[in-house]
Amino acid sequence: MSKVLIIGAGGVGNVVVKKCAMLPNVFSDIMLASRTLPKVEAAAKEVKELTGRTIQTAKVDADNVQELVTLIKNFEPKLVINVALPYQDLPIMDACLETKTNYLDTANYEPKDVAKFEYSWQWAYKKRFEDAGIMALLGCGFDPGVTGVFTAHAAKYHFDKDGMEYLDIVDCNAGSHGKAFATNFNPEINIREITQRGKYWENGDWKETEPLEINRMINYPEVGPKKSFLLFHEELESLTKNFPSLKRARFWMTFSDEYITHLKVLENVGMTRIDEVEYQGQKIVPLQFLKAVLPEPASLGENYEGQTSIGCHIRGKKDGKPAYFFIHNNCDHAKTYKEIGAQAVSYTTGVPAMIGAKMMLEEKWMKAGVWNVEEFNPDPFMEDLNKYGLEWHEKSSDFVEFND
Template sequence: MKRNVLIIGAGGVAQVVAHKCAQNNDVLGDIHIASRTLFKCEAILDSVREKSALKLADGVLQAHRIDAMDSAAVARLIRDTGAGIVINVGSPFVNMTVLDACIETGAAYIDTAIHEEPDKICETPPWYANHEWKKRDICAERGVTAILGAGFDPGVVNAFARFAVDEFMDEVKSIDIVDVNAGSHGHYFATNFDPEINFREFTGTVYTWQGGKWQENRMFEVGRDWDLPVVGTRRAYLCGHDEIHSLAARYPDADVRFWMGFGDHYINVFTVLNNLGLLSEHPVTTAEGLEVVPLKVVKAVLPDPASLAPGYTGKTCIGDLVKGVKDGREVEVFVYNVADHEEAYAEIGSQGISFTAGVPAVAAALLIAEGPWDAKEMKNVEDLDPKPFFTVLDRIGLPTRVRDEQGDRAWNE
């Protein structure tokens, strides 16, 4: 059993991860959190203490300052803390340096999003093959468990797809992942994740896997209305996203698409910012001779996503509509979760988007610590048995449901 957890990052998702690790420290042991900004780490641990979240009250909570781009420094911290599991919820720019540190030390690695290079947006697909999958062989050689994309999307939605195909189909035809946030944060404009990372998702080519090949579209070019549980009918748009790139490899004969909900106001503001060049990752020089990156300036003036939690109302609905064939008959099933912003804030002081991203990473850590997901090699979530994952998620706050011609029910009914 692997014990002791090192959390990399100190944003809204890291807060969720810290709280949920604390609630399960009888299994996960000492809890350490590290980022470039020590005071943010300490504030997260203070929030854990204020909520009396530690299951074992005498458990270790410790903050550290680290530059996660320095792989050797991360490896030293892993050794110094005795961490057996590293949960990387820092910037996607640090994925590979943190992964390399885990490979060096033998610690298990978990992340929630694909690696990105700061100077590149929307690399050629399949994205995982550009960076993470190049380390599969060495992970297997050294027996290092690395679970990629263990957030919600990517992550839980990958497990939804695997479950739907395994349980309900002989052949899968299409996987449509739908992510709708029907909540309201009360600000004129804000992003639910790091604005820099959020905008980078939407300024590049929209890649989807259709007809056995990669298809290219523009952001907001293709939209449709979805009738979803709890949140009702919502407009969502075809987007490029991490999970398409691994699911397409596992299910090459199926169409794999990702849809995200946006309101007209978000689209209008995004379009203006983009058309003005304010979402560019390339430096510009001001009249005063200052070199700035427009995207980083926009990030600096927008609300910190972690600050949105108080007063955030409404719910999210994220799920997979999977279509296929069973016993010669066409079937479809929607596997999904609904999360509540106010409930997330009441429990751990976060908004629902951070909650849905952070809880699955802790579920993955528990499954590594207890054995079922301690694969001793690199895996995407759909490569692993989804049922233990759903069982833990049910227990720690993200229950899975199924809607099909038989009705709407819990996944294990």
């Protein structure tokens, strides 16, 4: 019996629970838990309609370790899939340690009071997870997640040992949801991510930029050229650690001019602040209030059109000669909505989380400690991407299509 507890019932959580429910031979019993019980119950109803399976539901405060411990002890899952907020990674990891339960997440820890995400807090759990005989798999969404698996695949098959030198991860959402302004995943996390300083790896050191300071036009398959902005993204931290031959690693993401204009206005009027302000005798965080009035990412799917396109451009050496490799996935918003009622950004995060959980439960990826996805054999994960809705395409040559 492979019981799994999924914590978080937002857009990604809805994808994960539905995809898990489609594989009863892997996920024999499923519980979905969240602070907001009506969201959990609504998701359970959709799972029943889609798959015919009945899942268990629960209310839990993912900031409260003892609540989590009680829930885990009562349900006794083999694995906890954390698709809650990044602030809650450490409490959930603490609960998994106390109950000796395996753990998986899609985004690394971020403290509430500082817009800064890095792996140091979670990597510090490595020995404790080893001593407990359990595994934590970090960042198993698309980016981070699939981009790390793509890079591991490239290192294994397309470059010499220590032959990868330049990595550019490119992320485009060319879809249109018809809203004046909306974020494709949790608004609070999304806006914190893109309003902080940019950062990239070059020649053994981190180079910082002003927020959204650097942009360039990048050509995306089936989409065409789109203005793309240099951001810091968490997989850069783990990939440069695990592939030390990289001389440079960067991350690029597309934003429309309309999106940037809205964002600048919100910044200028103080709505992206993460510190508390007093309003009518109460303390509120402006960004959390903004999140409450923006459209729920899970609600965007119905009228969403267009595609996402995410991939890795890699340069280096193969057989001692210059080599170029590109691997990507394109995902269609309308198709993912038709399949499970989700837009493609939620889908591209939720499907890899399900696959990572499958890898762990089938013990294809199972090793005590705290790990990033690129530290495992990419082959079975890559096979399942094609099988469960995220087909990938690759090409290699000595002709460089992505350069400075």
